[in-house]
Amino acid sequence: MARTTYQDLLDAGVHFGHLTRKWDPKMSQYIFMERNGIHIIDLNKTLTKVEEAAAAIKQIVKSGRKVLFVATKKQAKDIVAEQAKNVNMPFVTERWLGGMLTNFATVRKSIKKMSNIDKMTKDGTYDVLSKKEKLMIQRERIKLETLLGGISDLNRLPAALFLIDVKKEHIAVTEALKLNIPTFAMVDTNSDPSNIDFPIPANDDATKSISLITNIIIEAIKEGLDERKRDKEDEAEKEAAASKAKIDSGAEQAPAAEEVSGKRERKVAAEAQTEGQSEE
Structure with missing residues (x-):
């Protein structure tokens, strides 16, 4: 089943490109035509590319890895932050700090x-500080939360990046290239x-277009997470069944051992009786 339709893309304005004088010649393969000085994107190619991207991202998430969402432009930041939170994925929507990937440590x-600041507020250390110190810490905490709040749970480098507007996020693209992400x-x-490994030709300025494409990627991530959960449950069931079979096998062997032991005792008793009769 297709994740979206040609009509959905058309309704969201995904086909509207930039002015012809602002185009990048490397995008020519994805351009359908020019109308009133604006390039029109070939939505058939968008359909194909978004399907490829969704399928690849689904497999990445299914393997238990994270996808980092990057969208610092005004039209995209709220949409991306909300969608990424829904699937518990890291995101950067305020400003890309140089070295966020290459200097991850x-x-x-x-x-x-x-x-550590959060710990201070919980263990009472924060309460004994002076008013000035508290204010400085509060300001620092707000600044850190704004810049890094979206990646606070990211303990290692992400397995992939999903970006809105590669021209604006060129630093993130460069860092991902260096690290083969x-x-x-x-x-x-x-x-x-x-x-870009998986380019999706689309209008990256309209909120409807951004919302539609991002939602397709998010749905693919949900599918990957659901399949990973099912695989884990199936694995747990198989382990439980194997463990039960082992226990049952042991229980069957125990009576057999007792039976052998009983036969040995009866044989010894019979031999002893035979010896007694011979002596008489």
Whole structure:
């Protein structure tokens, strides 16, 4: 079953590209035509590419790994943050800090600092500080939460990135390339799709378009999570059945051992009786 239809893409305005004078020639394979000075994206290719991206992301999530969502442009940040939270995936929607991937160890230190501040408020350490110190800590906590709140549970590098507008998020793309992390992205007619592993040609400026494509990816992630959960349950059932079979097998062997032991005792008694009769 298809994850979306041609009509859905059309209704969301996914086909509207940028002005022809702002285009990137590398997007020519995804452009259907030009109308009133605007490039029109080939939605048949969008359908194919979004299916490929969704299938690949589903397998990544099914294997138990994380996908990092990156969308710092105004039209996308709220949509992406909300959708990513629904599937418990990390996200960056305020500002991409240089080195967020390539210098991940330092980023983790900042996240740890944020958790240490939270501990201070719980164990009473925060209460004994002066008013000025409390204010400074509060400000730092708000700043860290704004920049790193979306990746606070990310303990290791993500398995993939999903980006809105690769031109705006070029630093994230560059870092992912250096670390060989697969990238999935909405790519408009003014962007270069050559550095993206799974480009989805689509309008990355309209909220309806962003919402539709992001939702397709989120649904694929949900499918991956559900399948992973089912696989774990099946594995647990198989282990329980194997354990039960082992116990049952042991219970069957026990009477057999007792029977052998009884036969031996009867044989010894018979031999003793025979010896007694011989002596007489």
